[in-house]
Amino acid sequence: MAKKQLMLLVGLMLALSVFLAACSGKENAGDEKTEPVKEEEKKPAEEETKEDPVDPNAAPVFPLDVSNTGTPIEDGELTYGLVADAPFEGTLSYAFYSGAPDAEVLDFFDESLLGADGDYLITNDGAATYELSEDNKTITLKIGDNVNWHDGEPVKSTDLLYTYELLGHPEYVGDRYDFMIENVEGMPAYNKGETKEISGIKIISDKEMSFTFTEASPSIMSGFVSNATPRHHVGDVMTGEVTLEDIMASDKIRVNPIGFGPYKVAKIVPGESVLYERNEDYWQGKPGLKTVVLKVVSSATVLEALKKGEIDYASVPVDQYLVAKDIENTELLAKVDLAYTYIGFNLGTWDADKKENIMDPSKKMSNKLVRQAMWHAMDNDTIGKELYHGLRFPATTLIIPVFAGFHDASNPGRGYDPEKAKALLDEAGYVDTNGDGFRENDKGEEFVLTFASMSGGETAEPIAQFYMQNWADVGIKVELLDGRLHDFNAFYDMLKASDPRIDIYQGAWGTGSDPDPSGLYGRTASFNYPHYVSDKNDELLAAGTSEKAFDAAYRKDIYNQWQALMVEDVPVAPTVYRYKLAAANKRVVNLSIDPGSDNYSRWKWAVTE
Structure with missing residues (x-):
């Protein structure tokens, strides 16, 4: 089987190299x-x-x-x-950007007010210093006197307040209203439009302010947002001078x-x-x-x-x-x-009114046995060794090895095992009833999945085709959305819009410096493109950022349980970690x-x- 997969990759790469040679003057579209x-x-x-x-x-x-x-x-x-x-x-604003470019x-030209060390924990080496209260619920910041915007205006505490006012605004449609924003005392009420002020943020002076959090959390040390926004430059939403839409287009x-x-x-x-x-x-x-x-x-x-x-x-x-x-x-x-690549499964939709993800049992990928089987069918080791010269290696869990204290190295994930994949599909009732080599679903209906993947680089097309062949080898028919790959911007626009045509997709995440995965997989996370939710997921994500999680051993145990849950439920299947x-x-x-x-x-x- 491994030789067959390798020959498939070699063939795809040779075919693509001929194509690229014929089109040597053109750039590939999007990635x-x-x-x-x-x-x-x-x-x-x-x-x-x-x-x-x-x-x-x-x-x-x-x-x-x-x-x-x-x-x-x-x-x-x-x-x-x-x-x-x-x-x-x-x-070009930390409050509104969404892509790595x-x-x-x-x-x-811009940076956080607080510095960070080699473990991505906040320090007092930045443009501001901080003190954390004994109960770990209040952080007080002092901005340096020599810290000025490029137009000469001093960076003020109200500029950092403005970032939180933007991110929590009821009309905010960006992706950065996450746990660390919502955890600020009074933020949920502000976000719902019930008040014009965020009670947990106090302005002490032009250069000093404090943030009080509803819950003491270790994420304060690795995920605290200290990116200021120049209120005087972009305009003030709070006074009605501009709207959020005005700023984003400005x-x-x-x-x-x-x-x-x-x-x-x-x-x-x-x-x-x-x-x-x-x-x-x-x-x-x-x-x-x-x-x-x-x-x-x-x-x-x-x-x-x-x-x-x-x-x-x-x-x-x-x-x-x-x-x-x-x-x-x-x-x-x-x-x-600080990243990994993954295959995502479309399990529901994003409810823009409730601002939360909703699972839909009618989705094609709603059976977790099928998702488990598709992970087992993917030969990620061959991808990493043959296409990336060992510079990518099989991923096992959704907390990356860089977070050595929380990555569960003992959890093997779901390694390449096509026989296991076939057995799981059989157990799910997905069998080939008409002899065409592809399985029908448990109701005997045709089962064809639409796959969205990004273009870019010489490996994008071969990898997509390779995974499609992996799935075909266990009897699952997969076709590319629109018969082609899509550029980076178009691809993520479709995911953000919960495009119903997409059954599965290949994406990649930069995790940021905080091991807390709730910003990607929480019930209210707009980045939760699979739209996966469960009570157990809610419980573990909350525990991982709770006051008890200041105990590293407790937090590690919680995140080990969460990684195990994701390996069991497979809302996404991580493919490779990367250099x-x-x-x-x-x-x-x-x-x-x-x-x-x-x-x-x-x-x-x-x-x-």
Whole structure:
């Protein structure tokens, strides 16, 4: 069986390579960063290399820091490649953005008020400091006196309040009203329009404020939102000056956004490029570069752009690793990413009025035995080894290995086992009644699933076809939605709209820094695209962020139970965990992808001659 699967992949890749050669002048349509991978070429001394705390056999060992230790140019320029096969959306506000490309654009000119350490826990090393009360329910922030917006206005406590007023607003339609927002005392009443104020947020002075939470939760330390919004710049929803819709469409966040980060936005070519200029008044000091040029490069052309020196830094698609590692003027960095890829099953809909997910037992994927079988049918090991050179490896649970204290390494998930898949389908009553090689459902009706997947990169089409063949091998007929892959923006627009044509889909999640999964799988989570809900899920997610969860052993047990529940119910089937690869030109200095490094912050990045 393994040989058969490998031959299928080889055949698909060969066919695709011929197609790409014939279309060498064109970029592929759409994708997010689903395959960014890079490593360092040659750094043999292990004592010089910091490793991510994961299975060292999963992939080659890569450094986290560039090796160049030269003297930076005083007024250098760095060109940053944003690898995407579609334009970035351009919603450049932490309150409203939804996709990873926009986050990359934001990271150069704006940032959180609180710093974070290598374990993604908040620190007092940022633009603001904090104190947590003894009962763990109130956090008090003080913003530094030298922290100013790019237009010279000071960053005020009311600007951070404004973020919460936006995220909790009754008319907010974004994706970031999650547990850490709702847990603020008085937020539910504000969100329902019952009050104009959030009782748990107190403004002490222009630079000091406090947040009181309904529940003490360890997520305060890893998921507290401290991204301020410049009220004076974007306009004030609270006074009726603008509406939320006005802000989302406004040039104030799409053409001339401001932040208080190391670089100012000087010019935006929508969807294509951004020119940043040094923020001479940056609160940490003088940034290492005079200018940064961010430009979109396709996954098909990123290696050539790196090779020619047209860009100095970019993520690299993992499937291009063998070519990337031999580019002489760059070095490769990598770590296990805060992300995973998965197959999602459409189990219901999003109720926009109630703002919660509703399961629908009439959906084709409502039988969990069928979902379990489809996970067992997927040969993720072959995908990781043959298409990604070991830089992706089979996923087992929905809490990633980066969160070593909470990932249940003892839970095997549902490994590749086609015979087990067939047995589960038999148990569910899904059998081939007409001899065509495909199973009918338990009512004897035709069972054909519609599969939505994203385009982008050389592996997107082969992987989709590979999984469809995996499912066909156990008797499940699967067809691509519209007979093709869809670009990143169109794909997620369909998921957000609960497109009823989609039975299953392939997506990818960046998890963020908080191990709490409620923002993706909670009853009221708008990112819960499978629309999975259960009382047990509610109970475990609540327990994982409760005051008792300050006890790490208790929280680990809760999350082990939650991971087991997801392996049993399979609202989504995780496919692979992934290494995040990045290539840096050898003239780049002071750059690290290690969140615990002083050089992780982009204000330190610089270049030599």
